Amino acid sequence: MANYNKIPQATAKRLPLYYRFLNNLHIQGKDRVSSKELSNAMKVDSATIRRDFSYFGALGKKGYGYNVDYLLGFFRKTLDQDENTPVVLIGVGNLGTAFLNYNFTKNNNTKIEVAFDADPSKVGKKIGNIHVYHVDDLEEHVGDIQVAILTVPVSEAQPMADRLVQAGVKGILNFTPARITVPNDVRVHHIDLAVELQSLVYFMKHYPLEDE
């Protein structure tokens, strides 16, 4: 099996996407897939897919394609799909409530285990079966959870990030527009929906896709 440490970051970033797509193929009962099919479905060019898959130790055969079960086994191991990763959510407003109801259970094992809000009218409630605690009690309930989703107002992003880091969190998925500062050993991924939308519109305008 390929050595995970050697996989370039750009390839590693596509792993969850590959995993989700191949899992769907598996559910449909497909046991093989070509790089062309993958490329069309995932909008990643087939040369990139072939190079990525060679890092995974998967060599496609001409006229056969890739073995779906082999790839799924590899992705499960590297993405720790066999292990549960508990997640904490801070800010049970519009966005946070939607995430609690969705809760990422469809294809993988990351799950929000506990949520916090500052609004007393939300505290004590269960949303999507997840208990909402007061943020004042964060340290008491966060336990050894290392991953956090931040869906608080922008002004609260940095103070909350500081507290999460203090409580032992090592990864933050930040949905607020704030650029938060954290120590070097903490990873932050920003998801800015406005930027994503602008970028989509820009690409539609300047790089129009053609029907094959």
Ligand SMILES: NC(=O)c1ccc[n+]([C@@H]2O[C@H](COP(=O)([O-])OP(=O)(O)OC[C@H]3O[C@@H](n4cnc5c(N)ncnc54)[C@H](O)[C@@H]3O)[C@@H](O)[C@H]2O)c1
């Ligand atoms: N709603 C969207 O579509 C959307 C899209 C992209 C980004 N965002 C960003 O995500 C964040 C949340 O957006 P929203 O629409 O859900 O806002 P919201 O106002 O509906 O929810 C924010 C929640 O955070 C709680 N809160 C405030 N201070 C807190 C604290 N210190 N600790 C814990 N909870 C606290 C509030 O009580 C509220 O329930 C914002 O920063 C927003 O800019 C929202």
